[in-house]
Amino acid sequence: MIAVDNVSLSYGGHQHHQALANISMDVKSGESMALIGPSGCGKSSLLFLIAGLVFPQRGKILVADENVAGPRQDVALIIQNYGLFPWKTVWDNVILGLKLRKLDHAKQKQKVSQLLNVLGLADYQDKYPNQLSGGQQQRVAVARALALEPMLLLMDEPFSALDALTRESLQEMVLDIWLENKMTLVFVTHSIEEAVFLGQKIAIFTPGPGRITTIVENSGMGAKEFRATKQFYQQCSKVRKLLEDGQHESA
Numbered sequence: 001m002i003a004v005d006n007v008s009l010s011y012g013g014h015q016h017h018q019a020l021a022n023i024s025m026d027v028k029s030g031e032s033m034a035l036i037g038p039s040g041c042g043k044s045s046l047l048f049l050i051a052g053l054v055f056p057q058r059g060k061i062l063v064a065d066e067n068v069a070g071p072r073q074d075v076a077l078i079i080q081n082y083g084l085f086p087w088k089t090v091w092d093n094v095i096l097g098l099k100l101r102k103l104d105h106a107k108q109k110q111k112v113s114q115l116l117n118v119l120g121l122a123d124y125q126d127k128y129p130n131q132l133s134g135g136q137q138q139r140v141a142v143a144r145a146l147a148l149e150p151m152l153l154l155m156d157e158p159f160s161a162l163d164a165l166t167r168e169s170l171q172e173m174v175l176d177i178w179l180e181n182k183m184t185l186v187f188v189t190h191s192i193e194e195a196v197f198l199g200q201k202i203a204i205f206t207p208g209p210g211r212i213t214t215i216v217e218n219s220g221m222g223a224k225e226f227r228a229t230k231q232f233y234q235q236c237s238k239v240r241k242l243l244e245d246g247q248h249e250s251a
């Protein structure tokens with residue numbers, strides 16, 4: 001589904017800054033991958049490259065076997081801080097993408113109602129984002145992305161602003177959606193537990209410029225009970241150790 005081949009990215013201007021160096025990775029169709037590493041190591045930049053919002057100076061990125069030349073209709077991106085329109089209600093935020101696609105009106109309504117029900121937002125459909133909690137806003141962002149039935153869902157630190165329990169329940173919701181829809185999922189996180197709970201593969205980044213040092217296979221993920229297993233704790237320890245090693249290397 002995604003093939004990133006030897007990609008380097010610099011941001012221009014006179015303070016020329018190399019954000020990513022020689023990144024290669026593959027994500028198969030239906031897989032989930034977590035991107036984790038210290039702040040500023042280029043995780044969001046890699047997500048934006050895959051989304052077709054920025055372009056590399058070197059290397060190649062394919063999505064569904066096609067060169068990424070711009071945003072695609074079948075790829076949804078949830079940006080940091082949810083990216084909701086504050087002047088639109090929950091309903092209008094979620095239906096927006098379907099309107100832009102000019103989907104049949106009845107189908108638009110049916111789809112949005114269904115999603116709001118599934119995500120527990122039906123009672124909030126006429127509220128505005130600033131009338132909602134962080135967890136509710138996050139669910140609206142997820143609903144808006146899922147309305148488009150993406151084959152690839154990209155999420156940038158989706159649950160970072162949430163309290164621990166809300167965060168876990170939304171992680172479980174995303175796991176359910178991923179298992180049911182068999183879409184490909186790539187997400188950025190700072191949380192080791194989140195990476196291990198939701199990532200079938202976990203890409204470990206180091207900074208200065210951003211590189212992927214290791215891709216951890218995490219075959220145990222896929223069940224809610226995984227969180228309570230010994231394997232889960234072992235995987236968390238492994239990821240923590242790799243992150244620490246990366247910090248020492250780049251220090």
Ligand SMILES: Nc1ncnc2c1ncn2[C@@H]1O[C@H](COP(=O)(O)OP(=O)(O)OP(=O)(O)O)[C@@H](O)[C@H]1O
Pocket residue numbers: 011012017018019037038039040041042043044045046188
């Ligand atoms: N538009 C931009 N112009 C110039 N530099 C940028 C731009 N966007 C990001 N950078 C720089 O590129 C580097 C990588 O940023 P990026 O946001 O991808 O990192 P990150 O790993 O996602 O960080 P965080 O975990 O803090 O969100 C940083 O040093 C950042 O300052």
